[in-house]
Amino acid sequence: MEVVTRIAPSPTGDPHVGTAYVGLFSYVLAKKHGGRFIFRLEDTDRQRYQEQSERRILEMFEWLGLHPDESPASGGPSAPYRQSERLDTYREHVDKLLESGHAYRAFETTEELDEMRTEQKRLGKPLGYDGRGRSLPPEEQQRRAAAGEAHVVRLMTPDDGTTTVVDRLRGEITFANEEIRDPVILKSDGYPTYHLAVVVDDHLMGVSHVVRAEEWITSTPIHVLLYRAFGWQLPEFVHMPLLRNPDRTKLSKRKSDTSVDSYRRQGILPEALLNFLATLGWSMPDGREFFDLEEMTAAFDVDRVSLGEPVFDVKKLKFFNAKYIRELLPLEDVAARAIPFLEEAGFDLGDDRDYVLDVVDVLRPRAETLQEIAEQAAYFFTEEFPYDEGARKQLAAGQSHLQAVERELSMLEFFDYDGVDDMLRDYVQDQAVGMGKVMMPLRAALTGTTSSPGVVDLIVILGKQRSLERIGRALTFIDAGLPDDDPQKAAEEAKRKEEAAKHGRPKQVASARSKAD
């Protein structure tokens, strides 16, 4: 039997990591067995429908490399793939159920149902539809419906006995039928509810394995009842563990960043997101933790899905991302992907491709996301960078060394890594000073900061000319007088000190001293 899986998101907002998660496992399960992976849009809720959502979710799957074999965009043998375009199909199937006596029309108003629930809550307990509409004779149902009276269609469920669903990962799960209270399958607006639509579509589209999140387990008996009412063969149910917020509740927008677009904008790579998601509930038989889609597909075994309740830990996602950026992907690849982020940051990259490659090369061990590469790259693309506080101190302390190195550098014949390195080491040895005494002022002059890639790397990448210019500029800056250079900053500093004095906490002094120890 062909393995057919599907992902069936609702177009209600940002592409959700949970959708990517279930999509990944659906995709891999299908591909493992040479089957098809279908994308179907569950847009039966007109209240929550969002215009751009479908396109963005589809784009997310493309970005992730989880290409659907059939979708609203590409079409396929079971088109249409939007439930809102399949209304006739659902109607047809509801009619069959009506005819066979498996369903009935119910005419209670929303108010009446609310009242019923309030009443149930007040006295007894069991919440849910009490089946009051069942007693209406079919002819009466017909008549009132024909007269245009608003109504829903409900599935007639057994009052006693049990319904057992088989979950591939959990085994048999048995529910008392009295728990299943004649669910609505067709809404008064003529749209099907999820229960009806999912069963009809999955059957018609030949879905063999229903991969979805665990939150659906309790509604699965309804689906089983529907399959039986239609006389259809049951698919296999695979309920994936629910992704969690750090507090263990169901992953939500409110408590976590669930938007794949958001991660994409931060410079998270699709490979990393996929790899990370895969480790949430699944592991390679050989224990490998870094693998791509293809490798996962080859080694996939649905029975290795673990049933814990995995917390979506952004820190670990970032770790995977960093791993891909600095180790797993070739430099050229990382650079190509970093370029849009550099451009977005407003840098003029010029047309020296090797230069960008060099920059990304030294920056990638220091970045966890593409965005961070861009954040750290400023001084590589502009001469106008400011000197931060630490840098100013270094410049002030290193004036003589800067002048000397400027001289040495300008006379340097072999301007490559070893040449620059030798020159600097010779100078340091000559002067009998610590490396830092020379390197830090240089770093400050070259970058305006006190933390950066290696100084020799910087000089080689920037080139002789620019390096000399930067040293020159720093020297000029020193001459101009450090403290008053940035009046705004000076004012802020003064204010901060005043503030600190007021609260009687000479914090800065204390921390500076402890550091010096």
Next chain:
RNA sequence: GGCCCCUUCGACUAGCGGUCAGGUCACAACCCUUUCAAGGUUGCGGCACGGGUUCGAAUCCCGUAGGGGUCACCA
């Protein structure tokens, strides 16, 4: 609250009757080092609890506790 699911270090997990309970992230220390990273080494830290079954339980069974999901004309 009813029903259902889940339970190995703070997090993700390996384990499927006999292991010093392994790995990864995070955290800490050290090494490397001109800074920040990266990298290397080491450390910290766990089988929720109670009963069984068994020569032997993280592994099997029962119970308890805890966590979560679900009880809509939302999916």
